[in-house]
Amino acid sequence: MTLLTVDNITASYGATQALFGVSLSVDQGEVLALMGRNGMGKSTTVKTICKLLPVTSGMVCLSGQDLARVPSHKVARLGVGLVPEGRRCFASLSVIENLIAAARPGHWDEARVAELFPRLSERRDQSAASLSGGEQQMLAIGRALMTNPRLLILDEATEGLAPLVRQEIWAAVAKLKRETGMAILVVDKSLRELGQVADKAVILQRGEDVWSGAMAALNDDVTNQFLGV
Structure with a gap:
């Protein structure tokens, strides 16, 4: 069953157009990799899905519901959990306060988040500001899970992290899938790790989707053309 449908959307920052017709879909239980070089519209696409940026034309639907007139906080209540680029934890709040600030009833609670990321249990009463970058990323993911989403969006969740921490994050994504x-939408540049968890991929270039298909079909020619330096 298709959970998220993005159909030919355009979006702008003031007078500057950023998206020129992006389409993608994510099915229930599926992992989609949203890829592209820096500045190609990946985070902008995420913002339009979460209604943090208005769609100029086209349509974003969640379980068939058009989100055009739905404000961002209600999109979250409908089941979209965002792990934003840069983590954006509440620095002055403790780990547990960050988690319960976003909590909604459902499968995910403090115990299950601690099972996924045991380090958060160890740091339970520490302020988010005192955590390492990797621990803050775990907290950002845990906070999104505490909303009990149907769709989890990870925007550059491993960027700038140490290799061992990156492995922990990818292991958690794989566990969530398994x-x-x-449904999970992942924005990332790590081809090898994405290849292990993603079912399909969409590549953006200058605000347009230029390739989409099964992750297994993403060959060297495509990656060199659209993802290479």
Whole structure:
């Protein structure tokens, strides 16, 4: 069943157009990789899905519901959990306060988040500001899970992290895919790791989707053309 449908959307920052017709879809239980070089519209696409940026034309639907007139906080209540680029934890709040600030009833609670990221349990009463970058990223993911989303969006969730921490994050994504029916949209540049968890991919270039298909079909010619330096 298709959970998220993005159909030929355009969007702008003031007078500057950023998206020129992006389409993608994510099915229940599926992992979609949204890829592209820096500045190609990946985070802008995420913002339009979450209604943090208005869609100029086209349509974003969640379980068939058009989100055109739905404000961002209600999109979250409908089941979209965002792990934003840069983590954006509440620095002055403790780990547990960050988690319960976003909590909604459902499968995911403090115990299950701690099972996924045991380090958060160890740091439970520390302020988010005192955590390492990797721990803050775990907290950002845990906070999104506490909303009990149907769709989890990870925007550059491993960027700038140490290799061992990156492995922990990717292991958590793989576990979420394996053990839950959650749909996941991942924005990342790590081809090898994405290849291990993603079912399909969409590549953006200058605000347009220029390639889409099964992750297994993403060959060297495509990656060199659209993802190479």
